[in-house]
Amino acid sequence: MSESSLQSKTFPMTRRAFSTSLAAAATLGASGKASATMTRRSVPGRFAYIGSGEAEAGAIHVVDLSKDGSRVVQTMASASPAHLELHPSGSMLYAVHAVNEWESLPRGAVSAYAIDAETGHLTLQRVQPLALSAINPSHALVTPDGSHLIVAVAGGGSYNVLPLESNGLPLPVSGLFKEVGFSTEAGVGKTSTPSSLVLHSDGRTLVAADTGNESLSTFRLETDTLTPLHRRRVHKGAGPSQMVGHTNARFVYALNSEDGSISVHRIDTSRGQTQASHQRVATNGASTIAMHPSGRFLLTANGARMTAWKIDRSNGRIQPAESLPVEATQIAFDRSGRTIIAAHAPTGRMVRGEFSIANGSISGLTEVGNFSSAHSFAIL
Template sequence: MAQTSKEILYIGTYSQNDSKGIYVLEFDRSSLSATVLQTVHDKKNPTFLALHPSGKFLYAAYREGQHAEDPNGTIAAYAIEAGTGRLSLVNWVSSAGASPCHISLDPSGNVVFVSHYQGGNLATFKVLDSGGVSEAVSFVQHKGSSIHPNQTKPHMHAMIPSLDGKWVYASDLGIDQLVKYNVNIRKGSVGDNPKVFHVKAGSGPRHFVIHPVLPYAYSVEELSNTVGIYAVDPKDGDLTFLSRVEMLSPALHSDYNAAADIHLSVDGTWLYASNRGQDNLAIYRVDQNTGLLELQGHIPTGGQHPRNFKVDEKGDLLLVANMESDNVVIFTIPEDTGIPEPTGKSISIPRAVFIEQLFID
């Protein structure tokens, strides 16, 4: 794991426990340590971040609005300084909904997708020539409810674009739906005729990941602590449910459990999903013929409430943001087993929620 270029980590946080907002860290791969280069706290609770495909801009979803009475959040665009990774504000706009909890970009870097948990809606934004963001181009309000006590109304949680950018998949925890929207790259909008895929009642789809090579996708389900497995039609992007696997370890007991994040290994051989309560990662091997999952075991995340985690783009490391214990814990990923191993190294970050990674040559 020799250092081949400068590595920058951007950490999103809740503005609690003296957190200073977005943390910009220079990461040393050889010592598995990090130095704080900058903190940015333009608004409260920059919990989720998204890196532009060019590596020149970073987008942040702040839960605080434009003014004190504003019920919506704020989307901020930052220019990344070449050579250092430091951030400078380009512009910000209203997120157009309450409590933005996820932000992502299409593969071309022309469209920003934002999910609002409390508002139960989604919005899209056009990326401007400056790298800034337009006002909201699309706004879609979801409707409905489901059977769980936490499902009295829609709770949008993530928008994940297809690998070719033609579609984006919206996970709505509150109404147990995965919704496929057509994406208009030029306009920065989503279409008016979405395709709805109903999920098992009470499961609560939260985050979604698409296999980099195989025609399969995986949905982590927060309320049932399960992973849903789907075949993806390469022609129209439609989803076909295949199976569902458990996330919890039968050897552990916790009164509270809530599945959180999901990612594949770089080569698509392994799938990881985090659980808050048991505070572990469930490790699965991906069948390269069927897309189905075989549980390999569980590993403790080295902290409490693993809200999100990052699989290193080089495939060597896995970093877990443990929100309640204020740390980012570093694991190595052995090539032969794919089961992350603790390094004993961690980075202290108050209320750490999300990790983004940038390599600077």
């Protein structure tokens, strides 16, 4: 593929090819030859990593966002990359594979890719299967100290903890917490569907959104496992599907897919729980949510328009600041908060813009490329 091309390509991978790449990754990890430096050298906002496609037709695309233009510099096969997560060092990328089976067993998997700081290119280092019955994982995060990768498993209703080596490579699952459903006041049973994770700045308190249970749960990461602390139902008919935390670590914002609202919750780390929402705001059908690194703005998008919400950092409450004509179903910021990437899954179109911290506006929109079924990305 030409580096100047803006069109994505996927390279179908057969089951045999996947098995071969898995074995190769395991060999590299075991031999130690695949170790990656943990020194951050890349320029903030230079590379975007885009996960697209399903099953064996899935792929991860690497886009160079240098000032001289956006260009696809690498595309590699990756089975259903439902979520992409960066190591805090910026030297490793993790792909969560939302599959029903891995190595002929009912489980998903996580792949670790070393990032070349100069070119942004990815090199597969290791593939680590999840626990049995941990199918269709949906989200993941790395602790700030880079010691653990925590995975939310939608299909299996559980959370998997994978320790990370000093070079960022994932070890086998060390901790598993199986969530249970609960009955509503009408006696209707709920099924746990973990969908999104937020880690408190203390590096040990985890908040999880559970769409099926309509709840937010808090856990404590202790050694290599999770200890449940508290579970709070958001509200009837909420279905929290995505969640972001405020940079001051005092609030979390749940995007509720069932009624299209945002609920604002205060985190009480002394008691290990989230409090009942003190604000609920309608979003006109938002399907994605993102927090600006400054903590001054929250962004939502409903496919046709994007809304920037100004945050009162004293109480966490939000109010609309800007309505932007940007088609998006996914949003991400770079570490500086100056660059924003927006993807529109129905058309595959992805654009890049400059975000203003003064008023929440977006300018200088340029097309990054067209990626069929783009559903996850990260900006380094």
